[in-house]
Each structure stands twice: as C-alpha cells, then as structure tokens.
Amino acid sequence: MDSTFSFGVILATLACLIIATNALVAVAVFLLIHKTDSISLCFTLNLAVADTLIGVSISGLINDQLSGPPHSTQRALCSLRMAFVTSSSAASVLTVMLIAFDRYLAIKRPFRYFRIMSGPLAGTCVAGLWLVSYIIGFLPVWVPFFQQGTYQGPCSFFAVFHPRFILTLSCGGFFPALLLFVFFYCDMFKIASLHTEQIRKIEHAGAPEGHCPSPRVAGDLKALRTVAVLIGSFTLSWAPFLVTGIVQAVCQECQLYKYLWLLGVGNSLLNPLIYAYWQKDVRTQLYQMAVGMKKKFVLLFFLIFPQDPGPGEPRESSCHIVTISHAHL
Numbered sequence: 001m002d003s004t005f006s007f008g009v010i011l012a013t014l015a016c017l018i019i020a021t022n023a024l025v026a027v028a029v030f031l032l033i034h035k036t037d038s039i040s041l042c043f044t045l046n047l048a049v050a051d052t053l054i055g056v057s058i059s060g061l062i063n064d065q066l067s068g069p070p071h072s073t074q075r076a077l078c079s080l081r082m083a084f085v086t087s088s089s090a091a092s093v094l095t096v097m098l099i100a101f102d103r104y105l106a107i108k109r110p111f112r113y114f115r116i117m118s119g120p121l122a123g124t125c126v127a128g129l130w131l132v133s134y135i136i137g138f139l140p141v142w143v144p145f146f147q148q149g150t151y152q153g154p155c156s157f158f159a160v161f162h163p164r165f166i167l168t169l170s171c172g173g174f175f176p177a178l179l180l181f182v183f184f185y186c187d188m189f190k191i192a193s194l195h196t197e198q199i200r201k202i203e204h205a206g207a208p209e210g211h212c213p214s215p216r217v218a219g220d221l222k223a224l225r226t227v228a229v230l231i232g233s234f235t236l237s238w239a240p241f242l243v244t245g246i247v248q249a250v251c252q253e254c255q256l257y258k259y260l261w262l263l264g265v266g267n268s269l270l271n272p273l274i275y276a277y278w279q280k281d282v283r284t285q286l287y288q289m290a291v292g293m294k295k296k297f298v299l300l301f302f303l304i305f306p307q308d309p310g311p312g313e314p315r316e317s318s319c320h321i322v323t324i325s326h327a328h329l
Contacts, residue, residue: 008066010262011058018055018268022048025272028285036281039122040106043099044275044282046126050091050133051268057084058265064155078155079141085157085265087137090173092268094129096234097177104184107191136173140165157261166245174242181231229274237267 026048033041060081106113140146146165148158241264275282 005066007259007262008062008064012062012066014262014266014269015055015059015062018265019052019059021269021272022052022055024286024289025275025282026052028282028289029275031289032281032285039117039119040099040102042122042126043095043102044279046129047092047095047099047271047275050088050095051271053088054085054092054265054268057081057088061085061155075151075160078151079147079160081155082157082160083137083141085137086140086161087134089265089268090136091130091133092271093173093177093234093238094133096271097180098125098129100181100184100231104188107188136169163245166242170242170246174238178231178235178239181234185228185231225278229278233267233270233274237270238264240264 026045029041029045029048032038033045102117105117109116140161146162146168148160148162151160241260244260277283
C-alpha cells in the first residue's frame with residue numbers, strides 16, 4: 001500500500017512537471033514559428049505536443065496508484081489508458097528521430113535542404129508519424145497475442161500488456177532506431193570535422209576573414225551537439241525500461257519495471273529542458289515571455305493595490321493641475 005501510494009505521488013509530480021514544461025515550450029515554439037516560418041521548429045513543436053500528451057495520459061493512472069491495490073480499473077479502460085500512453089511515447093520517440101533526420105539532412109545537403117523539406121512534406125511526415133504511433137500503441141488492444149491472460153489491478157503496463165509486446169518493440173523499434181541515431185551522429189560529426197579542417201586550411205593560407213565560413217560550421221556544431229544530447233537522454237531514459245521488458249518476458253514473477261517505466265516517461269521531461277537550454281532562439285523566446293509576464297504582474301499588482309502618496313508628496317491630480325497652470329503662465 002505504502003509503495004503504491006509513493007509511486008502514485010511520484011507519478012503525479014512527474015505528470016504535472018511534464019505538462020507544465022512542455023506546454024510552456026510549445027507556446028514559445030509556436031510564437032517562434034509565427035515569427036520565422038521555420039520548418040524545423042514545426043518538428044520541435046510536435047515533440048512538445050507529444051510529450052504533453054504523455055503527461056496527460058499518465059495522469060489517468062494516478063487515481064489507481066493513490067487509491068492502493070484494492071481499487072482496480074476495468075481491464076478495457078486500463079488497456080485504453082496504456083494504449084494512449086504507448087501511442088504518445090511512440091510519437092515522442094519518432095519525433096526525436098524526425099528531428100535528428102532533419103538536422104542530418106540540413107548538414108548533409110545544405111543547398112537542397114530548403115527545396116526538399118517543404119511545408120507539405122513536413123506536414124505529411126508529422127501526420128504519418130502520428131498514424132504509425134497510434135497503430136503501435138493500440139496494437140496490443142487489437143492483437144490478443146500481446147495481451148495478458150489475467151488482469152489484476154491496479155492498472156499498469158504489464159498488468160494488461162504481455163512483456164512480449166515490449167520485446168517486439170525493443171527488437172523491431174528501439175534498437176534499430178538507436179543504431180540509426182548513432183549513424184546520424186557519426187556522419188554529422190564527420191561532416192563537422194571536415195568543415196573545421198577546411199577552415200584551418202583557409203586560415204593557414206591567409207584567406208580574408210570574411211571568406212571564412214565560420215557561421216556555417218558553428219551551426220553544424222550546434223545541431224550536432226543538440227542531436228547528441230537528445231540521443232543520450234533518449235538512450236539513458238528508455239534503454240533500462242526496454243531491457244527490463246526483455247527480462248520481464250523471461251521472468252513473469254519479476255517486478256522490475258515499475259520505477260524504470262517512470263525513467264522512460266521522464267524522457268518527456270528532459271526533451272523540453274534540452275531544447276530550452278541548447279536552442280538559443282527557444283531560450284530567448286522563453287526569456288521574452290517571462291519578461292512580458294513579469295511586466296503584466298507588476299502592472300496588475302499596482303492596479304489592485306494602488307500606492308497612496310506620502311504626507312509630503314502631491315497627488316497625481318495636483319501635479320497635473322500644477323503642470324497645466326505653469327504651462328499657461
């Protein structure tokens with residue numbers, strides 16, 4: 001009972017943080033898209049939306065955990081809840097892959113990037129991404145092979161879905177995606193290294209500073225750094241849970257997944273923090289939003305609590321009259 005209640009408190013805290021941080025980043029990125037019409041930022045916005053939906057979907061599990069083992073959600077409702085959690089998680093993972101590919105394409109084919117990555121293509125990628133995500137998430141609901149034979153509450157992932165579903169996702173999705181991430185990272189690192197070497201050769205040859213493509217290389221290194229951090233957080237967050245799912249498929253009595261599942265879901269909290277810190281435009285937009293909110297709160301404070309002038313200070317109306325009288329003189 002105490003363990004279940006503690007897990008529920010952790011889950012509630014994590015859900016609130018995920019929703020708040022991702023919603024804030026989503027607003028900032030939406031304002032940036034309105035200003036710049038950037039295609040890449042559309043993928044960032046989609047990531048924030050997917051991570052927000054993860055926070056919303058796991059909030060439906062909080063009541064079961066806080067109520068303890070005697071409270072049990074119906075099997076059909078629990079399956080739908082976990083399907084939405086899985087779908088949102090799949091959308092987040094696939095969006096991270098899409099962002100990595102977008103940055104890879106921008107570095108690999110910089111002159112053809114804006115012709116290839118158009119608005120309709122980006123919209124098609126996002127729509128297809130969500131379609132694939134919901135197919136993956138609801139697969140255990142449609143396929144009895146991925147369902148547990150018996151259900152005992154409270155509602156949890158392995159209470160309704162068989163561990164072989166995680167085994168299938170690990171072998172068919174996570175590890176191939178991780179290898180693809182590593183390929184993107186290594187190739188981008190090679191391209192950035194070549195650009196850096198070209199700059200050094202130009203500097204040694206005594207070329208004018210204006211001909212040095214340092215902004216391009218700085219952009220390459222910035223994109224490379226962002227993708228590397230995303231890959232690292234993705235791997236550290238989801239790998240333990242997926243490995244545990246493989247162990248759970250072999251050992252049905254083992255209960256290793258509970259807190260490692262939280263670690264995987266916690267990746268949705270890391271993503272907005274990474275983008276808020278590493279991307280200067282997002283960080284600047286968040287700062288401008290904070291300054292704007294601060295000004296509004298200060299103005300609201302003085303409207304609600306007007307400051308009375310001291311005994312020796314003239315009131316505003318008196319100052320106005322004195323100013324007018326001096327003007328006429």
